[in-house]
Amino acid sequence: MKFNTKAMHANAIHDNQFGTHVTPLYQSSTFIFDDCAQGGDRFAGRDSGYKYTRLGNPNTDEVANRMATLDETDAGLYTSTGMSAVSTTLMALMNAGDHFISSDCIYGGTVSVINKVIVNYGIDMNYVNVNDYELFRKSFRPNTKVVYIETPANPTLVLIDIKKIAEITHENGAVLVVDNTFMTPYLQRPITLGADVAVYSVTKYINGHGDVVGGIITGKKEYIDVIKNPYLLNLGGTGSPFDAWLVARGLKTLGLRMDRHCSNAMEVAQYLDAHPLVEVVHYPGLKSFPQYELAKEQMDGFGGMIAFELKGGFDAGEKLLNNLKLIALGVSLGGVDSLIQHPASMTHSAVPIDERIAGGITDGLVRISVGIEDVEDIIEDLEKGFTKL
Numbered sequence: 001m002k003f004n005t006k007a008m009h010a011n012a013i014h015d016n017q018f019g020t021h022v023t024p025l026y027q028s029s030t031f032i033f034d035d036c037a038q039g040g041d042r043f044a045g046r047d048s049g050y051k052y053t054r055l056g057n058p059n060t061d062e063v064a065n066r067m068a069t070l071d072e073t074d075a076g077l078y079t080s081t082g083m084s085a086v087s088t089t090l091m092a093l094m095n096a097g098d099h100f101i102s103s104d105c106i107y108g109g110t111v112s113v114i115n116k117v118i119v120n121y122g123i124d125m126n127y128v129n130v131n132d133y134e135l136f137r138k139s140f141r142p143n144t145k146v147v148y149i150e151t152p153a154n155p156t157l158v159l160i161d162i163k164k165i166a167e168i169t170h171e172n173g174a175v176l177v178v179d180n181t182f183m184t185p186y187l188q189r190p191i192t193l194g195a196d197v198a199v200y201s202v203t204k205y206i207n208g209h210g211d212v213v214g215g216i217i218t219g220k221k222e223y224i225d226v227i228k229n230p231y232l233l234n235l236g237g238t239g240s241p242f243d244a245w246l247v248a249r250g251l252k253t254l255g256l257r258m259d260r261h262c263s264n265a266m267e268v269a270q271y272l273d274a275h276p277l278v279e280v281v282h283y284p285g286l287k288s289f290p291q292y293e294l295a296k297e298q299m300d301g302f303g304g305m306i307a308f309e310l311k312g313g314f315d316a317g318e319k320l321l322n323n324l325k326l327i328a329l330g331v332s333l334g335g336v337d338s339l340i341q342h343p344a345s346m347t348h349s350a351v352p353i354d355e356r357i358a359g360g361i362t363d364g365l366v367r368i369s370v371g372i373e374d375v376e377d378i379i380e381d382l383e384k385g386f387t388k389l
């Protein structure tokens with residue numbers, strides 16, 4: 001089966017009692033046992049039937065398993081948020097006394113969980129420009145257990161060569177985790193490129209409709225098993241069946257939506273690139289993008305996210321953002337409708353300023369999540385906003 005067919009049908013649950021066409025919603029916190037022996041068997045792992053939704057549920061399992069299929073890997077887990085996927089993975093793969101390396105430009109919430117939570121558990125870390133391979137190699141210590149990267153990076157869109165990073169990570173005996181939120185399995189499959197675990201905020205493109213927060217972890221069985229038990233099931237980051245059901249619905253149209261996100265973003269990027277008031281556009285699909293060749297090699301499309309800077313810096317950006325009518329001013333991304341935001345004061349405001357600047361997130365940077373509206377309307381909205389500058 002090819003991608004779009006799998007996004008609809010892989011790992012689907014068929015309800016034999018009523019013959020439902022679409023997977024029903026199993027909105028139940030607990031599951032009833034026939035007798036004590038069956039309950040005991042389920043808790044002992046001799047019977048794989050469901051027990052209690054924090055420990056497993058048909059809807060959360062369906063969407064997690066389908067994502068593992070799309071990522072061409074062994075197993076998946078559904079989590080309550082993208083941050084739950086990130087934090088549970090990092091906590092599961094490391095113990096006190098361990099060290100990890102993170103790429104130097106990642107989502108602000110991930111920086112917060114690292115700087116404010118993970119390091120309190122005796123885990124040491126460094127933010128590193130992993131594209132400087134010599135520096136990256138030198139950053140390993142005997143106790144380095146994990147390398148964590150985001151590609152394309154939120155919000156700068158800087159890319160990282162997953163194959164190369166996986167090679168260096170494995171030479172040093174560590175595990176590679178890739179946040180694949182911006183690309184989705186439709187455009188990039190980190191495990192097939194050598195990573196061990198992929199994490200997602202499915203709040204974004206996977207659900208795609210801006211009405212759910214959720215996360216997914218996919219990867220090799222040896223890692224997913226330990227992330228699940230004892231970590232996810234006991235820390236309690238399991239997601240809700242209803243949210244998972246909505247995410248499974250969104251996933252069915254992922255390919256169609258991503259094609260349109262990509263083509264719209266390309267047109268918007270070209271429009272911005274040609275605009276006299278725009279200083280620089282960061283979009284992996286532009287030939288002027290410094291890592292255009294890597295984008296073509298590693299990704300099956302350039303995605304729907306663009307970052308840009310105006311010649312007038314933040315003041316000009318603020319004026320533009322305040323004067324848009326169709327493109328909504330708000331954080332999040334990857335929904336069917338366009339959203340725009342200012343990373344330095346919004347999504348990445350919790351990142352310490354020196355780390356933020358080192359990661360390339362300047363005060364004037366604006367990030368747009370290009371939706372699937374008619375692209376002429378998106379460009380017209382920007383055009384009208386520009387006239388106010």
Ligand code: LCS
Nearest residue numbers: 081082083107181201203214331332347
């Ligand atoms: N990873 C990436 C790359 C993200 O962009 C986000 C959220 C997360 C993880 C966390 O996911 P959540 O818990 O929110 O589902 N990114 C956001 C953003 O750029 N604007 O608002 C949220």
